[in-house]
Amino acid sequence: MRTKAVRMYGEDDLRLEEFELPGIKEDEILVKIMSDSICMSTYKLVKQGKKHKRAPQNIDTNPVIIGHECAGVIVEVGKKWEGKYKAGDKFALQPALNYMGKLDSPGYSYEFCGGACTYCIMPHEVMELGCLLPYNGESYFEASLGEPMSCIIGGYHANYHTNKQNYHHDMGTKRGGNILILGGCGPMGLGAVSYGLYTENKPKRIVVTDISEERIKEAEERITKEEAKEKGIELLYINTSLLQEPVKELMELTGNHGYDDVFVYVPNKSVVEMGDALLAFDGCMNFFAGPSDSGFTSGINLYNVHYTSAHILGTTGGNNDDLLEAIDLAARGEIRPAVMVTHIGGIDSIAEATINLISIPGGKKLTYTQFDMPLTAIADFEELGKKDKLFLKLSESVKRHNGLWNSEAEKILFAHHGIE
The missing domain is CATH 3.40.50.720 (NAD(P)-binding Rossmann-like Domain)
Structure with a gap:
């Protein structure tokens, strides 16, 4: 399986490359990534390179795939997990593994696992820790935003009184x-x-x-x-x-x-x-x-x-229960993760957007990895729509949803690029 991915080789060294993934082992799962929002933690990773506590020391020769706020579809299931997962199921990812005292995490530490790609391989520890979570919501972006929302929810749950x-x-x-x-x-x-x-x-x-x-x-x-x-x-x-x-x-x-x-x-x-x-x-x-x-x-x-x-x-990250709560509440419309999103882009926009994240105004930068698209502010859709039918449709959709990104807009974008 060939994949296209944004990989980190060192400080501020991100490259969008196409390469061959190895065949999955019996305790691994192959997935198709549909959406990946850019996290400030990834910006910090890229600025620190191998100095970051989660980054391997050999990234200059074995680069890691960045991105961890991702969602997608299971493509192939290793023999060990055949009774629990099946091809075609949607998933959300909880990247905070805390596996056997290690700091390894998708989007920081793995050569073949991260969110900024078209396809990747979930390592066995993701499934063993229950961090590949089933998702039944309508849109992929809400599952991607489930990870940052789980961090927020974890903060609420961690506070206490006596x-x-x-x-x-x-x-x-x-x-x-x-x-x-x-x-x-x-x-x-x-x-x-x-x-x-x-x-x-x-x-x-x-x-x-x-x-x-x-x-x-x-x-x-x-x-x-x-x-x-x-x-x-x-x-x-x-x-x-x-x-x-x-x-x-x-x-x-x-x-x-x-x-x-x-x-x-x-x-x-x-x-x-x-x-x-x-x-x-x-x-x-x-x-x-x-x-x-x-x-x-x-x-x-x-x-x-x-x-x-x-x-x-202080709290950092959320646990599996927090993520399950986040994606469930979003799917039922109880919370609106879309309030965080101000920009939409394709896989080709991820490297530059990540490196320059703090200088780009607005909120969350949400990317879709199965196609190319310049990083575009939602606020610019209306003006762009005067010359581009796609942006006209997207502008009309966000207007119907109080100016927010939404599942209808996601479907419009997918249909334009021939994504099912």
């Missing part, structure tokens, strides 16, 4: 509480807002901050205050750069109660310290944003940790 009667930890965000999402108008932050409107521990209020009026405006259009109000939740978007006294004014929004759950979505020292200062009694702060600097530190008020039961933790 009481003074016993040592029991009540897991999850506080029911009827105040949630603060700092730096929350980016793609992952919006995913967190979407899940916050769904979570069974329904909060009273969600406050989302940013320092960009443009990002705040886009966020307000994607997840409206009215939508939140219908669910009985007050949703506020706040530009902290316009506040004279950010901590004081954000605290006043809660009647000076403070925030029961704080999520930090940007790795910034002052933002972390602001979140710490805004915690309510028995509040929990989750440092969700992964810094590139291994020496990143910030000040924490340990007096509050001791006397007011402030809890500080």
Whole structure:
């Protein structure tokens, strides 16, 4: 089986190449990748090359396929897995393997397994750990976005609260509480807002901050205050750069109660310290944003940790249950991962988009790997549609869906490229 894949040879060295995959072993599975969204973690991998903790040291001679937010179809099943998997089934991937103490992961560590390709081979550990998950949703992109959504869901589940009667930890965000999402108008932050409107521990209020009026405006259009109000939740978007006294004014929004759950979505020292200062009694702060600097530190008020039961933790990735929840909720329309997506592209756009990810404005870059297509902002569809019938159809589709990418648009794109 020949495949086309984006492979990493070193720092900022990505190459789209076509090559022959080996035949699968009896404990492996051959899959066809349909969609793969680009993760900031892949950007960090590419910037570090073999210095990255998940990258093999021989990538210059045995390059790895990048990409891990992927979904697709099973093509061939090794003998060991014939009773559990079958050709033609759709799948979503949980790349956080944690296999036998190793850090190996699809999209980081494998020569023949990653999301930025047309076909790849799932190694035995993916199936042994139950990380190749069945997916029955209508669209592939929601399964791809299931991975980042699972990270968000994992963060919600990991937060906890206590009481003074016993040592029991009540897991999850506080029911009827105040949630603060700092730096929350980016793609992952919006995913967190979407899940916050769904979570069974329904909060009273969600406050989302940013320092960009443009990002705040886009966020307000994607997840409206009215939508939140219908669910009985007050949703506020706040530009902290316009506040004279950010901590004081954000605290006043809660009647000076403070925030029961704080999520930090940007790795910034002052933002972390602001979140710490805004915690309510028995509040929990989750440092969700992964810094590139291994020496990143910030000040924490340990007096509050001791006397007011402030809890500080960090989460990265999600587990299988989180991913199953993400794809199930998306398939049922309970959450909308599409709020994260701002650009669409083909396999030929992945290398350049990944290397330059932080300089490309907007949210998630969603790619389809079975065809070529320049990376294109959804916001540009209407203008492009004046000369191109494909973009006219795509523009009309996203307009019917509140400006968001959707399963109808995916089908239009597949039909144009002759993909079944």
